Amino acid sequence: MRIPMIAGNWKMNTTVTEAVALVREMRGGLDEIKNVEKVVCPPFVSLAAVKDLLKGASIKLGAQNVFFEEKGAYTGEVSPLMLAELCEYVIIGHSERRQYFNETDEIVNKKIKAVLKDGLKPILCVGEKLEENESGKTEEVVTGQVKSSLAGIGYTDKLVIAYEPVWAIGTGKAATSQQANDTIGLIRRTVSGLYGKEGALNLRILYGGSVSAANATDLMKQSEIDGALVGGASLKANDFVSIVRQAAQVKK
Ligand code: 13P
Secondary structure, X not given: OXXXXXXXXXXXOOOXXXXXXXXXXXXXXXXXXXXXXXXXXXXXXXXXXXXXXXXXXXXXXXXXXXXXXXOOOOOOOOOHHXXXXXXXXXXXXXXHHHHXXXXXXXXXXXXXXXXXXXXXXXXXXXXXXXXXXXXXXXXXXXHHHHHHHOOOOOOOOOOEEEEOOHHHOOOOOOOXXXXXXXXXXXXXXXXXXXXXXXXXXXXXXXXXXXXXXXXXXXXXXOOOOOEEEEOHHHHOHHHHHHHHXXXXXHHO
């Protein structure tokens, strides 16, 4: 019912030349795999070049961030209107943006509203920090983030949520598939409170945090997990193609 999605968040990696080379390396392998939505999210500066390379391919493009105003005197920012010409998805509220750039749920909420207005599809990231996890606050933190980020936003089939526990990002220590499944189930119940049962059943919720070619099958076997937001492993063509292939196998 829900089409699985594997998205690669390249973060602040690859020059334009390297981005083009990486897409060339993975394009053929990814294109062969059906029934999984495949998305790559390179840095802003590479979006146009990658878009050209993906013409005719079944691979979609996303950005890693966006500002919430459409245009104006906001030096250095990139607007939803600009991105709408280049890509389909936008990652919003990644924990690295919350940590290093002071993004709050309120800002995240404004960004989601802004991108929906311009027809883009937000990938909303939520997840608890290590100390919150250890003090038993995961449920409170994650449900709070979901509710605040989606405040005043009606149901839309454009929304994707990614559950990324901060302690699992870039650490090589993924959540266990059981932990990830449980928290994603909790997110779905929270969304059900906002958009009703059907809205929640239609929503894709990804897991992110040290997803690799070695743990993808195990994670994808979980009923609540609809795919993955992949960081480090999305920069290695073979690993990324393998993760997508595993998702296609498990979810068929
Ligand atoms: P890693 O896969 O490198 O842990 O990063 C996950 C992530 O932050 C994806 O958005």
